[in-house]
Amino acid sequence: MPHRLTAALHAAAVICCCASAGCDWPWKHDMVDQPSLQTATSPRPPAAGAVSTAGEPRINRTMAEHTLHNPRAGAPPTDQGRALYSSYCSPCHGIGGLGDGPVTRFFVPAGDLTSATIQQHSDGWIYATITNGTARMPRQGTELSRDERWEIVNVVRAFGARRP
Numbered sequence: 001m002p003h004r005l006t007a008a009l010h011a012a013a014v015i016c017c018c019a020s021a022g023c024d025w026p027w028k029h030d031m032v033d034q035p036s037l038q039t040a041t042s043p044r045p046p047a048a049g050a051v052s053t054a055g056e057p058r059i060n061r062t063m064a065e066h067t068l069h070n071p072r073a074g075a076p077p078t079d080q081g082r083a084l085y086s087s088y089c090s091p092c093h094g095i096g097g098l099g100d101g102p103v104t105r106f107f108v109p110a111g112d113l114t115s116a117t118i119q120q121h122s123d124g125w126i127y128a129t130i131t132n133g134t135a136r137m138p139r140q141g142t143e144l145s146r147d148e149r150w151e152i153v154n155v156v157r158a159f160g161a162r163r164p
């Protein structure tokens with residue numbers, strides 16, 4: 001009899017283990033594994049082929065280079081523009097735009113915004129870069145309004161003007 005009891009207990013233990021492995025118990029989840037957005041991620045981009053009816057149309061840099069017009073073209077950067085640049089860009093690109101922000105010590109080198117490689121492009125190209133991001137630069141199309149992005153474009157332009 002005790003033999004049978006032990007066998008039954010063993011069988012019960014095995015069944016419990018198998019059941020708990022297959023079941024979705026609440027204690028199997030960490031709060032970190034949840035569908036909320038991680039820090040500095042944007043809401044999901046629209047599905048491929050989706051057509052925007054109200055929002056800003058999506059535009060790539062090559063097209064933006066020649067078609068987008070800066071509403072404040074040639075204007076000096078404003079205090080608001082500088083403040084936005086220092087919050088959204090300087091951590092990687094540095095206060096002076098040289099690509100020496102504190103984050104680069106732990107990340108890949110960020111572009112030197114004063115360089116001819118970047119300054120040769122039009123305001124529209126810089127605007128589209130901010131809007132869409134790059135492979136390793138976060139996109140700001142939803143975080144910053146159009147005006148705010150153009151304000152930042154003028155800050156980046158001023159970096160070029162300062163270069164001899």
Ligand code: HEC
Nearest residue numbers: 088089092108109110111126129130134135136137138152
């Ligand atoms: C998290 C770091 C990070 C932040 C924040 C960031 N960038 Fe960048 N940026 C990069 C990196 C890295 C590159 C180089 C391209 C790459 O590796 O994807 C880059 C490239 C660029 C380029 C050149 C694009 C190219 O293809 O070479 C421009 C212009 C630029 N950034 C402007 C900005 C502006 C303006 C802001 C603020 C709105 C900003 N970036 C914020 C990391 C960042």
